[in-house]
Amino acid sequence: MKSYSIFIVLIFVAIMIVSVxxxxxxxxxxxxxxxxxxYLDGKWISAFNYDQGLDPNPDGSFKDKDVGSTVISGIGTxxxxxxxxxxxxxxxxxxxxxxxxxxxxxxxxxxxxxxxHGFNLASAxxxxxxxxxxxxVNGVGAQLHQGDTQASSFKIHVEQCAEQGATYTFTxxxxxxxxxxx
Numbered sequence: 001m002k003s004y005s006i007f008i009v010l011i012f013v014a015i016m017i018v019s020v021x022x023x024x025x026x027x028x029x030x031x032x033x034x035x036x037x038x039y040l041d042g043k044w045i046s047a048f049n050y051d052q053g054l055d056p057n058p059d060g061s062f063k064d065k066d067v068g069s070t071v072i073s074g075i076g077t078x079x080x081x082x083x084x085x086x087x088x089x090x091x092x093x094x095x096x097x098x099x100x101x102x103x104x105x106x107x108x109x110x111x112x113x114x115x116x117h118g119f120n121l122a123s124a125x126x127x128x129x130x131x132x133x134x135x136x137v138n139g140v141g142a143q144l145h146q147g148d149t150q151a152s153s154f155k156i157h158v159e160q161c162a163e164q165g166a167t168y169t170f171t172x173x174x175x176x177x178x179x180x181x182x
Contacts, residue, residue, distance in 0.1 A: 038105030040176040044080045045149065046098040047072040070095065070156070080172040084132060084156065086165050091158040098151050099174055101144035106179035108143050109150065112136045117169040122159045131162035134170065143179055 049070040068087040072095065074080040082095060101107060114121060114134045122130035139152030154172065162168070 038103065040103040040105065040107050040178070041078070042099055042101045042103065042107075042144070042174060042176065043078055044075050044097060044172075045100045047075060047080060047095060048097075049093055049095045051093045068093075068158075074171075078173065081169060082154070082156070082172065083167060083169040084158065085167050087158040087162065087168075088164075089158055089160045089162055091156075093156045095154045095156065096151070097153065097172075098149050099139070100149045101146060101176075103144075103176070104146055106143060106145050107176040108179050108181075109140050109174055110177045111175040112139055112152065113173045113175060114154075115171045115173065117171070119168060121170075122157075125155075125157045126159070128159045128161050131159055131166070132168050132170070133157045133159060139174075144176075 049072060051068060051070050068091045069085045070093045071083045071085065072080065073083075080097065084091070084093075099109075114136065116130075116132070119132065120130040122128065122133035125133045125135070127133065133156070135155040137153045137155060139150050142150045144150060158168075
């Protein structure tokens with residue numbers, strides 16, 4: 001009989017332990033606080049192109065021809081604007097640029113988008129299916145931390161189907177993603 005009483009007491013204690021454990025386990029815990037997240041951001045800090053509209057003479061001086069020039073604007077912003085003025089077929093220019101990452105979390109350059117204004121880009125150099133062909137050279141895939149810079153360049157070629165005396169403008173934008181999403 002004594003062992004039977006001990007058995008009942010042990011069962012009673014076990015039920016109490018399970019009940020207390022369940023009661024504590026099923027409580028809802030509320031945590032309040034502030035989470036500060038970072039951001040992705042950057043700006044174009046420099047741009048240079050090899051055609052300022054002045055063409056060299058054999059003696060080293062320059063003559064100002066009214067053909068083929070490239071104008072760049074948007075330094076200090078996240079959108080670069082490149083304008084090709086009065087360029088002739090097979091006009092070629094190389095635009096060297098530098099981008100500075102100002103965000104607070106590491107980022108990867110997912111893409112560099114070329115967005116034409118009112119025309120279609122050519123699919124390849126010499127394809128002649130659009131008036132301007134632009135090739136992005138390096139920069140995509142680079143991992144950037146706050147303050148880092150990334151150099152890139154754009155090879156620009158005017159195709160045969162370009163209109164005489166036309167002005168072609170396009171914007172260049174960098175697409176950034178968090179480093180762990182790349």
